[in-house]
Amino acid sequence: MTLDPAGDTSDSGERIGAALARVLDRSARDLMARGDDDVEHTLDVIVRGAIRTVPHAEQAGISLVERRGGVQSTAPSSQVVRDLDELQSSLREGPCLDAIWNERRTVVHDMAAAHDRWPRWAVAARERGVGSLIAFQLFATAGSAGALNLYAARPHVFDDDTADTGALFAAQAALVLQGAQRAAGLLVALENRDVIGQAKGILMERFGVGQSAAFAMLVESSQHTNMKLVDVASWLATEAEHRGSKRVPAR
Template structure:
């Protein structure tokens, strides 16, 4: 990246535009990782999402080594990304070959040739979304400028991810409503009942059989009958 301040500002302006133009969560994350490889001194990058009970779900990586690092963290219950999800803003591991904070994770990751690791929190409205994970095959690879750039990147990524997640949830809700509406129409036509009664039939079947309302509607649309 050019040292000229205006050029750096242009790069992040371009980043913000491109992230917000991505159609979904997966595409947004892929764009984040590609920018990370260009803007920060990392050879590998990944994004892991925060799950219930402070667990990691690997969403996207530029190399399977990052996914292996995540798996080691999940199995051992220790690691920089877990610490970030559970409250830390940033965790830097200058050299996994000598780090003593993570006695299980660090030597295993060093054996994978991931020697420098920088984990930065992704969050929106005070809630952890996940972790931006940056690694280098050389120890002591990250400079203070890399940390600053990673945080700028993480802020842009957090906004884009939060927006993408909300949009994805919105479209899922819209699709579900459309499916239920179609299923109601089938029941109304077949049994001569109104929309409220048709919805009651779908909801009761959903509750009695412990099946999501959306799935009940989809089955009715596909088979033209409620499952036995």
């Protein structure tokens, strides 16, 4: 599969700004119509918006680094983008990885001249019809990192103006991911609080102690067993549930 020819190069800054405003407005209406918090869909909207708005961008996708170091292809606009993301993960080289770890922005003006930097990945990209690329580092929080990647068939098409416009979409993608991470963290915190509260209740009933004493027992058990407090609480809740299931119902 190859990329389509690049579009008109005469867009002024005003026209780009107007197009960007229209895309963001259309994206917002799309998300409101869905009425949910589907992160994958939101990122897909951002990727499609970048292709429609950033001059010369013909394909796009978001690369996210997983905990084990692999690269997950998120919201790719085509199978080519997915393949190239997965290839970077297996080869451990490529411009998206450099944007994630080393640079805020990686620009490949001519893929034919990128062999020295990424000898295996650059060849694969050219074989798939990629002539130039620009990758933007997404704002990384603890334990996460990513990049928004824009592809074009022709070399030397990404300049400062296109880079500035693409950076706006990268900022939107970063906000979506950060919001999703915070929501996930909040959910985990609530779940942890619930299981700790359940464990405190078990200790209060079993030993006839108050809330403070029950919590102190959990903390002490955590220190002596070298386990996280929530893991101790989870074990205790599971053990109590197991005990309850073994009780013979009263006649």
